[in-house]
Amino acid sequence: MAPDFALLGSYLRSRRTRLDPAAFGISAARRRTPGLRREEVAQRASISPTWYTWLEQGRGGAPSAGVLNRLAESLLLTELEREHLFMLALGRLPEVRYRPVEGITSRLQRVLDAFPLSAAIVKTMTWDVVAWNRVAAALLTDYSKLAPENRNILRLLFSSSQVRQAQDDWAKVARVVVGAFRADVTRSGSNEEVSRLVAELSEKSAEFKALWADNEVVAMSEGVKRLHHPVAGIVNLEFSTFAVEGRPELGMVVFNPASPEDASRVQRLLPDS
Known part of the structure; x- marks a missing residue:
């Protein structure tokens, strides 16, 4: 699958707007739109607000795997959502991350x-x-x-x-x-x-x-x-x-x-x- 930056931007925007600011200790008062602001996500992911805005607009280019992982954490993505993020941005799945396992379902x-x-x-x-x-x-x-x-x-x-x-x-x-x-x-x-x-x-x-x-x-x-x-x-x-x-x-x-x-x-x- 080839990267699709337009879909990446749309996906980032949808994940950002679903978040509840109160969950991050941020007041939701005086907000015209739902979710976190772009600059808040950028700050949490330690990237430039301008670049994050470009990513949502589909013109930021391909982020590194490290940036994608930080975005996934900032946006509280599930493991499946993180995989989808990598497919849109890089055209591949992320490398498997080790997690201690206690059992199965x-x-x-x-x-x-x-x-x-x-x-x-x-x-x-x-x-x-x-x-x-x-x-x-x-x-x-x-x-x-x-x-x-x-x-x-x-x-x-x-x-x-x-x-x-x-x-x-x-x-x-x-x-x-x-x-x-x-x-x-x-x-x-x-x-x-x-x-x-x-x-x-x-x-x-x-x-x-x-x-x-x-x-x-x-x-x-x-x-x-x-x-x-x-x-x-x-x-x-x-x-x-x-x-x-x-x-x-x-x-x-x-x-x-x-x-x-x-x-x-x-x-x-x-x-x-």
Whole structure:
């Protein structure tokens, strides 16, 4: 999508005029028009009132990402509205910003639970698992038995002997996971959180330290996985990764049995099978 400065100006104006001055400690008396004044928005965003006026008139040019973020905060935009602002001004979505995640909505959990034989998890940009279904608990890891800080895919891959033994080719899996993790955290900008996790893993695992030093970046949107499950035996899976609409800091990964035989092995793991 190409930037559209006329639509950008119209959108900024509509978002400005919907705001209640009283919410910012500003008296609404003697105001002829609703919302904040242009100079008030400009002051909140630390930009020139003249330039902001030009932006609303569709002739201010393309603002930087930093200016757009400040405008989004000044205008109290939601995450979806912020994305729309970036599309109008720059023709692209903003980079994902890291936000600590405590959980997911009950609606999204019901989506996970709707998969009868597919393991499904939701992970953050730092690869903490924040939600899962019963198939994932039976086939991958029972995250409910772990402390929240230990529900991290990297920590499990490099510190859990059980998780390590379940991989058909641990060295290959580890290289791909570290490369995909690097791509995710670079987009998230979560420097402090990532630095702590990388330092911890580098201290505990020479293998992780070496892989991290390689600076390899990998896309892992879909693929195949071969598990050696202690009860079910070898299970072949096809996985796909999905974005969670409105929650850019989250990703959902679904592991589908690759064949009817694999589905039967998964079925036998479930409590009511």
